[in-house]
Amino acid sequence: MRITDLEKKQGDFQMKIDTLVLEKGKIHGIIGGNGCGKTTLCKLIMGILRPDRGTLDYEGLDIRKITMTAQRPYFIQGSVYENICYPLKIRRIRPDEQKIDQWLDRCSLAEKKHQYARSLSSGEQQKVSMIRALIFDPEFVMIDETLSNLDPENLELFEHVIFDIQKERAITWLLISHRLAHIYKMCGELHFMHEGTLLASGGKHEILFENKDDRIRRFVANEVIKMETSV
Amino acid sequence: MKKQRQLLATILAGAMLAAVVTGCGAKEEPAPAEAPAETPEESAGDEAEEATETPAEASEEEAAPAEQKGVLMMATTTSTADTGLLDYLAPIFLEDTGWELQWSAVGTGEALKMGENGDVDIVLVHAKASEEEFVEKGFGVERFQVMYNDFVVVGPTEPVAPTDDIESLFKTIQEDQLTFVSRGDDSGTDKKEKGIWKKLELDPAGNPNYLESGQGMGATITMADEKGAYCLTDRGTWLKMKNDADVEIQLDIICEGASDLLNQYGIIAVSPEKYPEVNNEAANAMIEWICSEEVQGLIANYGVDQYGEALFTPNANE
Amino acid sequence: MQLVREMLDAAFSDVGVFDAVCVTFQLAFGATTISSVLGIFLGLLLERARFAGKRVVIRVNRTLMGVPPVVIGLVVYMILMRRGPLGKLNMLFTVQGMILAQVLIITPIICGMTYTSLVSKAPAIRTFARTMGASPMQTQWLVIRELKKELYFAVVTGFGRSISEVGAVMLVGGNIKGHTRTMTTTISLLKSQGIFTEGLTLGVLLLVMAFVIQSLADFFQRGEKTDENY
Numbered sequence: 001m002r003i004t005d006l007e008k009k010q011g012d013f014q015m016k017i018d019t020l021v022l023e024k025g026k027i028h029g030i031i032g033g034n035g036c037g038k039t040t041l042c043k044l045i046m047g048i049l050r051p052d053r054g055t056l057d058y059e060g061l062d063i064r065k066i067t068m069t070a071q072r073p074y075f076i077q078g079s080v081y082e083n084i085c086y087p088l089k090i091r092r093i094r095p096d097e098q099k100i101d102q103w104l105d106r107c108s109l110a111e112k113k114h115q116y117a118r119s120l121s122s123g124e125q126q127k128v129s130m131i132r133a134l135i136f137d138p139e140f141v142m143i144d145e146t147l148s149n150l151d152p153e154n155l156e157l158f159e160h161v162i163f164d165i166q167k168e169r170a171i172t173w174l175l176i177s178h179r180l181a182h183i184y185k186m187c188g189e190l191h192f193m194h195e196g197t198l199l200a201s202g203g204k205h206e207i208l209f210e211n212k213d214d215r216i217r218r219f220v221a222n223e224v225i226k227m228e229t230s231v
Numbered sequence: 232m233k234k235q236r237q238l239l240a241t242i243l244a245g246a247m248l249a250a251v252v253t254g255c256g257a258k259e260e261p262a263p264a265e266a267p268a269e270t271p272e273e274s275a276g277d278e279a280e281e282a283t284e285t286p287a288e289a290s291e292e293e294a295a296p297a298e299q300k301g302v303l304m305m306a307t308t309t310s311t312a313d314t315g316l317l318d319y320l321a322p323i324f325l326e327d328t329g330w331e332l333q334w335s336a337v338g339t340g341e342a343l344k345m346g347e348n349g350d351v352d353i354v355l356v357h358a359k360a361s362e363e364e365f366v367e368k369g370f371g372v373e374r375f376q377v378m379y380n381d382f383v384v385v386g387p388t389e390p391v392a393p394t395d396d397i398e399s400l401f402k403t404i405q406e407d408q409l410t411f412v413s414r415g416d417d418s419g420t421d422k423k424e425k426g427i428w429k430k431l432e433l434d435p436a437g438n439p440n441y442l443e444s445g446q447g448m449g450a451t452i453t454m455a456d457e458k459g460a461y462c463l464t465d466r467g468t469w470l471k472m473k474n475d476a477d478v479e480i481q482l483d484i485i486c487e488g489a490s491d492l493l494n495q496y497g498i499i500a501v502s503p504e505k506y507p508e509v510n511n512e513a514a515n516a517m518i519e520w521i522c523s524e525e526v527q528g529l530i531a532n533y534g535v536d537q538y539g540e541a542l543f544t545p546n547a548n549e
Numbered sequence: 550m551q552l553v554r555e556m557l558d559a560a561f562s563d564v565g566v567f568d569a570v571c572v573t574f575q576l577a578f579g580a581t582t583i584s585s586v587l588g589i590f591l592g593l594l595l596e597r598a599r600f601a602g603k604r605v606v607i608r609v610n611r612t613l614m615g616v617p618p619v620v621i622g623l624v625v626y627m628i629l630m631r632r633g634p635l636g637k638l639n640m641l642f643t644v645q646g647m648i649l650a651q652v653l654i655i656t657p658i659i660c661g662m663t664y665t666s667l668v669s670k671a672p673a674i675r676t677f678a679r680t681m682g683a684s685p686m687q688t689q690w691l692v693i694r695e696l697k698k699e700l701y702f703a704v705v706t707g708f709g710r711s712i713s714e715v716g717a718v719m720l721v722g723g724n725i726k727g728h729t730r731t732m733t734t735t736i737s738l739l740k741s742q743g744i745f746t747e748g749l750t751l752g753v754l755l756l757v758m759a760f761v762i763q764s765l766a767d768f769f770q771r772g773e774k775t776d777e778n779y
Contacts, residue, residue: 043676046680047679048675048676048679048680065682066682067680067681067682068680073677074673074674074676074677076677076691076694076695077694086681087681087682090683090684090687091682133680136682138682
């Protein structure tokens with residue numbers, strides 16, 4: 001999809017993106033400091049926010065085939081199973097029990113199928129929200145820090161999930177994470193945002209290691225130091 | 232404390248009235264939270280009225296509270312309060328005797344109940360049988376008759392022509408199933424009306440258009456007016472309603488002058504033997520005062536200016 | 550039913566207690582139903598709509614939530630009286646007139662409570678619905694479904710206001726025995742007759758009946774919850 005001349009003002013925050021191209025069938029990552037507009041961009045793409053100016057060209061992509069998972073996902077009142085079925089229900093698709101059970105098994109949530117979704121731990125909630133987003137075979141998936149707080153084991157699980165889907169159907173992904181290692185491992189294309197603007201787009205090596213922009217170099221250096229100290 | 236609050240409410244009511252009259256709401260004092268709660272709505276309204284009618288007395292009251300001996304609490308029927316008689320008498324009573332009269336205007340049944348509970352010092356009501364029972368049971372000291380007013384039947388002039396024959400009127404209402412609004416609240420007026428039905432050996436409940444409002448006289452007259460119905464009322468409330476109501480009452484007096492329609496008021500001090508805490512001194516002062524020739528004269532003239540006829544006929548000395 | 554009528558009428562003075570109970574609940578169900586539909590609809594509308602002066606409208610709504618019923622009663626009385634603008638409808642001193650007055654009292658309460666819960670909870674639900682690809686209709690439906698508990702609470706509050714209200718029903722209904730007399734106006738009448746104990750008994754009866762209805766409603770509410778493994 002292609003975004004041009006996008007402008008959006010929210011209080012003091014001003015977002016301005018001249019051109020952003022998210023090539024179909026690739027895994028894109030957005031990086032940048034806190035408050036640089038990553039989530040706002042996702043909400044604009046999702047249609048939750050309306051831009052003040054500019055166009056979002058979905059290039060024939062049905063907006064109902066786009067989905068997004070949040071860092072703190074919302075759960076409807078009901079069980080894990082009902083939550084996973086919700087996107088199917090609104091599309092009048094009969095839930096494939098076997099498929100759902102496979103998903104739950106793979107995420108070690110089989111026993112919690114009928115538990116009240118809001119009573120799950122935050123890690124479990126994030127896993128359910130991932131299943132719920134992927135169950136209806138979307139074409140464009142935005143993952144806004146949803147995986148960031150998972151333990152390494154579960155993170156790896158979903159990294160495999162994403163690669164598996166990619167092998168099978170090649171959909172478009174947009175990952176937001178402060179875990180640079182995860183981003184580096186997953187994404188082909190990276191987009192660096194800074195204070196509401198897009199500073200650079202390109203391949204991951206180009207952005208992370210070869211970029212001349214001081215702000216990007218500083219960001220990457222800081223993240224590396226943070227990683228070192230947290231280990 | 233209570234007196235101070237009462238005074239505060241009086242001042243406040245006066246100030247609010249002044250604000251309304253001069254058309255500048257800005258000068259209103261903020262109301263202390265407990266003042267209105269302590270004063271029932273009615274009496275606050277009464278005081279506002281009092282301030283309009285006799286601004287001189289009201290301001291004297293504020294200026295010279297030291298002369299007051301205390302408060303006399305009276306339970307009375309709505310008719311004495313609704314006609315404004317007590318508003319008229321209270322300041323004069325204060326001036327003559329030094330006692331401040333406060334009253335709670337309720338139905339006769341409730342007024343006597345308040346006396347039975349020792350919540351008031353004196354009762355002024357109009358239901359002779361109940362009053363005598365009240366004295367017999369030892370709740371009251373002695374009953375003195377004070378004055379009477381009379382009842383009238385009001386209603387549309389069609390289909391019944393004005394008459395002085397209450398019996399034939401009530402019979403017609405029953406037979407033709409005309410709409411009749413009764414107080415139905417066991418008040419003095421209600422007892423009077425029920426008494427007439429009983430005397431005629433009629434059961435008004437057999438008339439599907441016989442309604443019981445369960446409310447005060449004013450509300451009942453308004454309802455009768457709305458429904459184009461007949462109702463029995465005391466003359467005082469009727470005149471006041473006819474005169475003062477915002478919406479013109481379209482009913483007329485259909486029946487008056489019958490001897491059955493007299494309404495005798497009695498005043499009884501609550502027994503200090505039963506309730507030592509009642510203000511018997513002030514109650515006695517009130518009885519003596521209201522039965523005096525001077526005050527009886529005041530009662531005889533009350534309402535003549537405003538309505539062209541007296542609302543009450545004094546008869547304490549008969 | 551006849552038995553209940555006889556029992557009640559025997560237990561109380563001749564003030565038409567059985568009819569008063571019937572009128573009270575007829576009124577409460579009628580007024581609450583209409584107010585709930587109107588109030589929830591207006592609450593949804595108010596939360597969705599963006600227009601100049603919206604803050605004023607919300608403030609007016611908040612003010613109306615606390616309007617003294619007797620004021621509404623007076624206004625409705627003046628509208629419905631024979632020489633009032635709607636005098637031709639002959640609705641004064643009828644249960645319909647009382648329902649009208651109570652709808653005016655309760656609707657702002659339900660509307661305000663609906664609006665408040667929507668403002669705090671609806672945005673997250675809408676965002677979620679959007680990410681799931683729900684249509685606007687499906688989104689709205691999800692909002693209502695998710696706020697079921699809050700809306701239920703608003704409706705119950707409205708019901709409570711209705712059965713406990715006395716000022717407006719006294720003025721508009723006129724407390725006519727057997728027609729527009731409710732339990733609360735009966736209590737008021739009994740008090741004016743000095744019959745305090747019966748008034749108190751009737752008050753307790755009113756509370757007990759409110760409690761039973763509340764319990765029934767809660768029971769049905771909870772019934773749904775257990776299905777969801779709550």
